Amino acid sequence: xxxxxxxxxxxxxxxxxxxxxxxxxxxxxxxxxxxxxxxxxxxxxxxxxxxxxxxxxxxxxxxxxxxxxxxxxxxxxxxxxxxxxxxxxxxxxxxxxxxxxxxxxxxxxxxxxxxxxxxxxxxxxxxxxxxxxxxxxxxxxxxxxxxxxxxxxxxxxxxxxxxxxxxxxxxxxxxxxxxxxxxxxxxxxxxxxxxxxxxxxxxxxxxxxxxxxxxxxxxxxxxxxxxxxxxxxxxxxxxxxxxxxxxxxxxxxxxxxxxxxxxxxxxxxxxxxxxxxxxxxxxxxxxxxxxxxx
Numbered sequence: 092x093x094x095x096x097x098x099x100x101x102x103x104x105x106x107x108x109x110x111x112x113x114x115x116x117x118x119x120x121x122x123x124x125x126x127x128x129x130x131x132x133x134x135x136x137x138x139x140x141x142x143x144x145x146x147x148x149x150x151x152x153x154x155x156x157x158x159x160x161x162x163x164x165x166x167x168x169x170x171x172x173x174x175x176x177x178x179x180x181x182x183x184x185x186x187x188x189x190x191x192x193x194x195x196x197x198x199x200x201x202x203x204x205x206x207x208x209x210x211x212x213x214x215x216x217x218x219x220x221x222x223x224x225x226x227x228x229x230x231x232x233x234x235x236x237x238x239x240x241x242x243x244x245x246x247x248x249x250x251x252x253x254x255x256x257x258x259x260x261x262x263x264x265x266x267x268x269x270x271x272x273x274x275x276x277x278x279x280x281x282x283x284x285x286x287x288x289x290x291x292x293x294x295x296x297x298x299x300x301x302x303x304x305x306x307x308x309x310x311x312x313x314x315x316x317x318x319x320x321x322x323x324x325x326x327x328x329x330x331x332x333x334x335x336x337x338x339x340x341x342x343x344x345x346x347x348x349x350x351x352x353x354x355x356x357x358x359x360x361x362x363x364x365x366x367x368x369x370x371x372x373x374x375x376x377x378x379x380x381x382x383x384x385x
Contacts, residue, residue, distance in 0.1 A: 093136060097169045100162040102129040103141070107151055107159050109196075110328075118200045120369055174210050181209045181359050188217040188224035188236035191276070191305045193325050193347060197370040205363055212359055220278040228350055234360060235351035237367065239322060240280060247348045250371040255281055255342035256323045257333040260315035266333050270295035274308045274317040277301055281345070285320050288340040322347070347371050 105115035106126065116123045134141050141155035151159060189198055194216075202214055217227065221238040228236045243249055259266050271289065273296055275282045289296045300311045312319045313329050322345055326332055333339070349371075352364045 095133075095136070095165070097166060099129045099133045101166050102126050103133055104159065104162050104166055106130065106142075106149065107155065107162075111149055114196065118196075170207055174207060182211045183359065184213040184215055185235065185360055185363060186215045186217060186233045187363070188219065188227060188233040190221050190224065190237065190239050191218050192321055193237060193239060193371075194218055195325060195327060197367075201363075201366045201370050204366055208362060209359055214363070220276065221280050222278060225350070233351070234354070235349070235364060235367070237371075238348045238350065239345050240348060241284070241343070241345060243346060243348055244350075246353055247350045248352055249346050250349050250368060251347045252344050253323045253347065254344045255285070255320045256326075257318055257335060257339050257342070258312065258321050258326050258330045259318045259333045260313050261329075261331045263315035263331075263333075265312075265315045266318045266335055266339060270297040271339075272297055272299045272317040274298075274300035274302075274311045274319050276305065276308065277303055281320050284343055288342060292340040294339070 102115065102119060102121070105118050106112055109115045109118060112123050112126050112130075116126045119126065130142070137154075137158070139154040139158075140152050141158060143150045143152050143155075198216070202216070205212075205214060217224070217233060219227075221240055224233060224236045224238060225244075227233045237250075238247075257266060265272055271294055273285070275285075275298060286296065299317050300308060302308060308319055309327060309330065311317050318333065319330070320342060321330075323332075349364065349367060351360075354360075
């Protein structure tokens, strides 16, 4: 009798759902080679090809699609058993503040891991702008916050330093136009630095979208009506990093900071802080695409 390994199935599900080994490895906190080896062993055990590797991206074969249905159920059942039998009955609520632009891809995975470990503790996610989150934290309305900023205030902890990058529509051409059309949030902390670098490079620009809604920005950029800037590694899948070949200025790095680790929050809050550290201090885990400059 051959037995399927839950750890291997978890890696298989992560690769299938994230669309690549690199991203899945980041979510699982494993190396790419470890995940690839698990997939290889799974295919050898079943005697089947689960992935179609003939294209630029990984796709599931018919057998892979069939296994995915079972694998999700088996992993979910495993997690349910572990939660029910090891639940230490922690209860309560933690308010976590995270800027809009770094919610994905890390935060959903952190929330999932935290819920599995502390199913009776509610995490109230407050997604907003850095300036507002710092104000709410100062008032005690948030227990833990992440920020994106150029400096670090007292009591904060730097998790990562990543450059800003230009993003646009897949195969888009808006980045070639002059004046350069920009889409920004009204309270975006990146905007002054981006405008400063465009002025220094002598590139005319025009803010065509100024809004409170990230969805509005993403829709405008996806339609190739403007470009935007994001912290490298946080681009949504429907936007591409622009490979401008030097025709746009290189942008400065920003810090991803954490505030709240020093507050007495007990074991539960400490666990959430540890998960956030791992998620953002880990090597960049997202497979990134670029808009060709040819």
